[in-house]
Amino acid sequence: MKNLIIKNAAELVTCRGNRAKKGREMSELHVIPDGTVVIEDGIITAVGNSQEICAYLDESNYEVIDASGKAVLPGFVDSHTHLVFGGYRAEEFSWRLRGDSYMEIMQRGGGIINTVKATRQASKAELLASAKKRLDSMVSFGVTTVEGKSGYGLDDETEIKQLEVMQQLNEEHPVDVVSTFLGAHAVPNEYKGREDEFIDFLIDKVLPVVSERKLAEFCDVFCEQNVFSVEQSRRLLRKAQEFGLGVKLHADEIVQLGGAELAAELGAVSADHLLQASDAGIKALAEAGVVATLLPGTAFSLKAPYARGRFMIDQGCAVALATDMNPGSCFTESIPLIFALAVLYMNLSIEEAVTAFTINGAAAVGRADKIGSLDVGKYGDVVILEFPSYKYIPYHIGVSTVEKVIKRGVLVFDKVKLS
Numbered sequence: 450m451k452n453l454i455i456k457n458a459a460e461l462v463t464c465r466g467n468r469a470k471k472g473r474e475m476s477e478l479h480v481i482p483d484g485t486v487v488i489e490d491g492i493i494t495a496v497g498n499s500q501e502i503c504a505y506l507d508e509s510n511y512e513v514i515d516a517s518g519k520a521v522l523p524g525f526v527d528s529h530t531h532l533v534f535g536g537y538r539a540e541e542f543s544w545r546l547r548g549d550s551y552m553e554i555m556q557r558g559g560g561i562i563n564t565v566k567a568t569r570q571a572s573k574a575e576l577l578a579s580a581k582k583r584l585d586s587m588v589s590f591g592v593t594t595v596e597g598k599s600g601y602g603l604d605d606e607t608e609i610k611q612l613e614v615m616q617q618l619n620e621e622h623p624v625d626v627v628s629t630f631l632g633a634h635a636v637p638n639e640y641k642g643r644e645d646e647f648i649d650f651l652i653d654k655v656l657p658v659v660s661e662r663k664l665a666e667f668c669d670v671f672c673e674q675n676v677f678s679v680e681q682s683r684r685l686l687r688k689a690q691e692f693g694l695g696v697k698l699h700a701d702e703i704v705q706l707g708g709a710e711l712a713a714e715l716g717a718v719s720a721d722h723l724l725q726a727s728d729a730g731i732k733a734l735a736e737a738g739v740v741a742t743l744l745p746g747t748a749f750s751l752k753a754p755y756a757r758g759r760f761m762i763d764q765g766c767a768v769a770l771a772t773d774m775n776p777g778s779c780f781t782e783s784i785p786l787i788f789a790l791a792v793l794y795m796n797l798s799i800e801e802a803v804t805a806f807t808i809n810g811a812a813a814v815g816r817a818d819k820i821g822s823l824d825v826g827k828y829g830d831v832v833i834l835e836f837p838s839y840k841y842i843p844y845h846i847g848v849s850t851v852e853k854v855i856k857r858g859v860l861v862f863d864k865v866k867l868s
């Protein structure tokens with residue numbers, strides 16, 4: 450089904466635009482009442498009022514979905530996930546419930562290193578199968594593009610294995626996966642106390658292969674106290690830029706290290722987490738046009754303070770939202786949960802949260818020209834809700850309001866058919 454008409458939408462939420470929206474622009478969704486979107490060969494060819502569009506179209510050449518009484522939006526972009534991993538850390542979750550902190554668990558050899566052990570042991574087939582199941586779940590929440598990170602290998606073989614699995618997902622699963630190299634996710638046991646040498650290893654041995662084989666579009670780093678310093682992060686990311694990769698940072702998640710300032714200095718595509726970001730860092734992100742990708746699910750799961758989303762938008766930042774889906778600090782792919790947390794605890798408006806999960810999420814993966822809005826020329830990535838307004842997404846707390854998902858003009862999820 451490549452030629453498709455989705456017509457009579459109660460609200461056609463276009464999120465019109467081909468770049469990140471910042472500050473006040475984030476509230477502008479450009480909603481068309483009684484709207485229709487036309488998709489041909491997977492690309493949007495018309496968007497507008499139903500009467501005007503359907504007057505000239507011969508519907509017999511198309512599949513037709515009547516979206517009467519339903520809201521229609523661009524497919525959601527989950528721009529920060531740790532999609533490919535082996536093993537789980539449910540035990541650690543119960544340790545955190547009794548009071549152990551995320552960093553305490555990490556420092557005693559658990560955390561990311563725990564997942565590294567399981568991922569190094571897992572076969573590519575096992576990693577592929579588990580990641581496909583997670584992508585299927587993400588689609589049911591309306592996600593049509595996912596950013597996935599490596600970072601559970603911390604050696605050349607397994608980092609490459611994770612990135613190869615994401616390449617294979619792109620070939621075998623309808624969701625588009627944008628790959629990020631996160632070799633600097635933690636210091637592996639074999640380099641304990643020798644962090645600078647580990648950064649050297651990544652620069653000399655892994656980055657060249659990732660770049661040569663085009664295994665990733667971005668390079669990311671866990672810029673955090675007791676993980677990688679601002680200077681170590683700068684050294685790695687500058688080298689990644691020389692290799693032609695875009696850069697992202699896990700910045701100011703646990704302590705205010707200055708990751709936001711570094712992201713602005715480097716012209717990163719996004720700075721992520723920002724729970725502890727300083728006023729100066731936030732202002733620097735706004736001025737540099739770096740997308741502030743907020744992950745309230747992680748704050749919720751770690752019982753940590755939420756990032757200052759309202760302040761960031763008022764300072765002129767472009768804010769994106771994402772799940773941070775990973776086996777340790779935030780094991781969820783629930784878009785509605787993140788939506789609800791953003792509007793209830795970070796004081797975003799519902800309109801700003803929609804922008805943050807569409808066009809700004811697209812900008813955070815460098816694809817605001819292809820996805821993230823219902824504009825002519827963009828991919829036909831569309832979400833149809835069961836309800837007449839986008840306002841139901843956070844209102845129906847934690848429950849998916851998604852009825853149908855279309856990826857490049859193809860129906861890839863249908864709650865009605867499943868019932």
Ligand SMILES: O=C(O)CC1=NCN=C1
Nearest residue numbers: 561671699775776777778
């Ligand atoms: O704990 C994990 O596996 C993911 C994570 N990286 C940095 N913060 C959370």
Ligand SMILES: [Zn+2]
Nearest residue numbers: 529531699773
């Ligand atoms: Zn993360």
